[in-house]
Amino acid sequence: MDPECSRLLPALCTVLADPRQPVADDTCLEKLLDWFKTISEAGSSLLLLQENPCLVELLFQVLRPQDLSARVLSFSLRLAGIFAAQEDCFQYLQQGELLPGLFGEAGPVGQAAWTAPTVRSGWIQGLRSLVQHPSALHFLADCGALDTVFSLQGDSSLFVASAAGQLLAHILGLSMRGPAEGLPSLQAPDWPACAQKIVGHLEESLRSTAPPQVTQALNVLTTTFGHCHSPWTRVLWERLGPLVACLLEEDPLPAAHSLVDLLLSVARSPVLSSDCGLWETLAQTLRHLSPTQAGPLALGILKLQDCPQALRAQAFGVLLQPLACVLKAADQAPGPPGLLEGITGDSVTVDTLLSSKSACAGLLCRTLAHLELLQPLPQRPSPWPQAPLLGAAVTILRFCNGSAAPASDVGGRLCALLAGCVRVQRAALDFLGTLSQETGPQELVTQVFSVLLEHLRSPDSSATVLKKAFQATLRWLLSSPKTPGCCDLDPHTQLFLRELLPVVQKRLCSPCWEVRDSGLEFLTQVTRHWGGQAGFRHVLLTSEVPELAEQLLRDPESYVRASAVTAMGQLSSQGLHATAASPEHPGGQQKSLLVELLRILSEDSEGFPRRAVMQVFTQWLRDGHADVTEDTERFVARVLQAASRDLDWEVRAQGLELALVFLAQTLGQPGSHCPYAVAPPQATLRSPPAQALQALCRVRLFEFAFRALFDCDRPVAQKSCDLLLFLRARTVPHSGPQEAGGSPDVVSVEAALQRWRAGEQGPPLGDLEPETVLAVLRSMDLEGLRGALAESSDHVEESPQSLLQDVLAAVGVLGENQADCY
Template identity: 70%
Template sequence: MTEGLPVPSAGLAGISSLTMDPECSQLLPALCAVLADPRQPMADDTCLEKLLDWFKTITEAGSSLLLLQENPCLVELLCHMLKPQDLSSRVLSFSLRLTGVLAAQEDCFQYLQQGELLPKLFGEAGPLGGAAWTSPAVRSGWIQGLRSLAQHPSALHFLAHCGAVDTIFSLQEDSSLFVASAAGQLLVHILGLSMQGPAGGPPSLQAGDWPACAQKIVGHIEESLRATATPQITQALNVLTTTFGHYHDPWTQVLWVQLSPLVAGLLEKDPVPAAHSLVDLLLSVARCAGRYRGRLHDGGHAPPLQGGLRGAPVPEPGPPGAAAAPAPAPLPLASGAPAGGRSDPAAAVRGLSKAGLRHGAPPLHAPAGLRAGPAGGPRFPGGAVGRDRPPRAGDAGVRCPSGVSQEPRLQPHALLCLLQVLKKAFQATFRWLLSSPKTPGCWDLDPHALLFLRDLLPVLQKRLCSPCWEVRDSSLEFLTQMARHWGGQAGFRHALLASEVPKLTEQLLRDPESYVRASAVTAMGQLSSQGLCFPPAGPEHHGGQQKSLLVELLHILSTDSEGFPRRAVMQVFTQWLRDSHADVAGDTEQFVAGVLQVASQDLDWEVRAQGLELALVFLEQTLGQPRSHCPHAVTPPVEAPVGPLAQALQPLCRVRLFDFAFRALFDCDRPVAQKSCDLLLFLRAKTASSSGLQESRSSPDVASVEAALQRWQAGDQAQPLGDLEPEVVLAVLRSLDLEGLRGALAESSDHVEKSPQSLLQDMLATVGVLGENEADCY
């Protein structure tokens, strides 16, 4: 045990004496020793993620303090991270996240505080000043650790005095877009936690009496809204959008009244800065207003969320496509409000729609469903049509989200039943439409089904505007199913394009809930593939709206802090490439190069693996021969002369496909490395007969690439390969023992027997701590 940290008391009444299996407890000290040793290669982030998930499961079921009491090697591992040494960025990131998971319980937080461990890990004296801080993985782990830790009043006091909030402010401008986005999400969480009130009581509705953390965050937002730089304004607007999307208590009304004059000031600028983010904020405020109105009869004492934006009344916006006014229109007042009174945020959205956001944002029309609706209910894991959602971290069964009123209008089990009824209704509707009789010689829906569809779409519009994220998510999946089956039929296309459904779906790409954003990405990808995103444009604007969707999806892939939307974007892009989508076919090389560049830097291994799938599709299309369905099947050699083969490989070199694939070959996540191995084996089998290129083995370029790959394998992947010639690529391919690497990658059996003991054994066997017979391998 490290000096300064007392041994936890042995007697904790009422708690089981064991927090994990005895076999795992015996293996854990050896694993902690391996993690703490910078000389030991711990190269598989998948295992570290599983290990962290296991610790989360243990702490959710019992005491974190008891876990440390029975396994002091965990504290020794965390304390070892404080020593000046050449630490692995992956292990340091894991340790920061583990510390946050343990300190989420207040008694364990107090114990870790006694030895000054938390300030040394998360304060100014921690990794912030070290070389490890240059790694985005460490900065991301720092943020995620604080996100887990910030669950109780002691954590708030710690955050207010250790300088962490100022660091989070600076990380909003981080060079890694994922880190920057996660920093903004963390600010929202800290603000919501601060406003839960002392000892669970109601928070003060006087902004001057708010806790120190809350005042500091709000002050930073105000300063950013007054800034002249658009990125600072965008950061502040995004934080506010997420805040109003997640929290709907009276303090949000006070926050809006305080900040709305600054928001109104942005609308008066020419051009309007951060126009898209401004629209997203007003839509989020409008949804929040609808939820709050539903609880006013319960005796709420805060002013309604209608307040804040002032202006002179203007006519209601015309139909979609109406010409924008020649000058910025003043913000409209809420219906019935006197001149100079407070206005409805939804009316502000309508005003923006009337003005057309002439300085960069498309016209936007907020349907009634965005301005009203039932009170926000509890959050559920799941709620999707056709597939189950994994539960979010911290979601235990059915409960109210942090910051939402604990007095829902419906009991949780009743709301769950209604959600199930909605899902069943969607499924029954879909099956009924599938079974509707077809007119002979026509693939379109029959007249009765089309009449039903015209009545169904307005209902679907309301569901897409529901305050309940599970309803929005299930509605998007239902829309995707319908578009996939009937997107090519004239009747369906006419009815859908005459509705607001495509426009609402596009707006949900910026939903506060990551599951909804992912489903919106899938739905928009399907609609776009069939030309159903927007009403048909004139010849002079052909493809203009479609191109804007491609840009928006690339933005999500580059900036979204959650993995689900980014994975959905990669799946859509891969399908677009397979289907020769119009925007992809226009400049396929530029599209593939851009997507691979972003995907290669993603922190989510599933995004990187999907990037390899997209690369494989491009490789097949370029070389003109699809691979076998079996990933390990050997494709017969292709009889191709050297010249044409080298020419065929040029596009693969231009999009930097091999830089991505070779880097993925040594990826710290086993599934990514396996997929890269399959891709390179497929390419090598296709080019096996081109023996004339073997003469390039002695080239200096080949030696340089092989040396770079050796550095990558050792963990130093900072230097890219640069431009490669086909002859060099093929020579390097033949020098690699891809079969041996594939066999080594297949040796872990944790994916077969998913037990903690198997995981620990596999991690120890990887570095040779366990003998061959002790590892659960095959």
């Protein structure tokens, strides 16, 4: 321990032990515990206590009847556990009967402070830290702490109850570690005392008629089998597995969720996965669970690597039953033989679907979510019933929007329950988007596009449903098959786009800003992927979508303005911005998008649109956009000037990204010195370094980078430092002897840098010469600055010494000038 910390420690312990003193907040105490844990793990806890007896005295204060605050009592219990985790320190603390007084029956358990959840939590955490060695296990068996842990499983605080269950699993695993490794065939009657007591408690809980006790036992076993894969766990399952199986005979089934978690945890264990009895228990459980409860178990079974095919088929059938019910209700066959054969939806599933609006929506949403998770997995069932699943998703969406034709009373009831159900619509649209990864019969694909168009057109579709519909539409558009020998759109897709763009046009005029935003995002993505294809270009330019998107650059909502900036940037990059004398817009006037974006960068009051402008400008520069190449230096200078004044650090950081792109294009193909360099569009012959530096000086790049080097936001300073290091590596080696000399301006530039480092603004640097820049770059310790920026900002402020000083200063033990604000 640092000598200064040792000097401050007695005063800290005095403050903590004094009930009259205002105690530091929980954050300070947590940091103190982290510090003590680090010290203990790095050395000897016993030596730490011997050199700082005030720590032992603090722990003894807990045993004395006084009004210690709950947080200090909790802190002391956890601190004792940290020290006692080392066996020699445990023996040292045992000599003074300290540990029985803290964790035994005579400890805080009988005090008034025990009513505080903080104290009970601290007691459990302290015990968890302590139980790391055989001596601690003997202590547990003798002091009665296990009985307290058992009772805390049912604590009114969920955090305490969960921690108690985790602690029992930890103790069970630790107590079996030694004996099981020495004697792998060790049977349950020969297990250590702690293990036998815990297993006995679990048996009693599993036989209980109280569901909470059953749940507690199942949770402990789930943690045990999930974290321990030793041979002794097979003996544990052989002993407790029959009790778990007996739960299936009860009606209603107790703790169904916890039972599912346990069975999947056991099935994933490499020690138990070959147990045939386990597979039978899983199959039996699937039959006993309700449709709502069975879904998670079925999905978990299908994710297993080694699972009998019959059980996989049963699990997949359970997942598909709700969708089979939906298809039957709409008078559609569940699918070709062999795919959903025999899965027509049992009466229990139908009853669940029709019981209430919430039950129907809940079951369908969970089913769709499970199948969505299963679809991309390599171990998913094969063959995959793509066509029936597409039909089910489309049918569900049509039940929701009222366009389905029910073929039975069940169908009519589903129509009534699902009408306008946003929750189900979102889930079905997500699932439909996932199914786009594979194709299907053309008739079904046509139905997919049709139902998507219905939702996008419908005035009843909510903003979130429209957003999901746009996302699903994009995924299906991008998965559309290409016409052989042609890079253009296939006829079906082109026809769909002709119907879709008027809908997009309408949505860009929506009074709801979220809808306008979703429409712009869709336009951006579809243009990025299809903007180079003649069919899409023709359809887009014959619509009013580009003009409407441009109008939204002045939308009252900042998110919409930002999305409009991105959309217009993409349209302009693809040459889809309306131009004068174009055949689609005869007589149209050329509008300068560049000027409008510069206005937003300089004048918009919100950060999102300005950030979007910087990203567009950076991409334009990278891609060689026509408006940029017309006068690249003037463009870069204007953008950097605006970015340097911006109060948003992300705008300034993006300005450095743009500066880097210009730097790379000016100096040539970047080398390995730049950690995030961007290659120019194509390698060409570049100007000599001196001429290149003149161009960088003309756009005031150095003024921007040098100021950013001392930016109050560290990401900006780090990016500037990397940029200047790259610049120096690319230019300084090329400078001749005459360039290496001093310059009259060097002193003034270095003085300005010192002022900026000190936080002063100061006047601009003015016009710089390349020789001045090279000399300044040589003189700067950029590597040292980069190292300092890489350090956490609290490596000084949150040092142990500073923390101790702050705690003591808060109660007046130290003067204000001796404390650091952390």
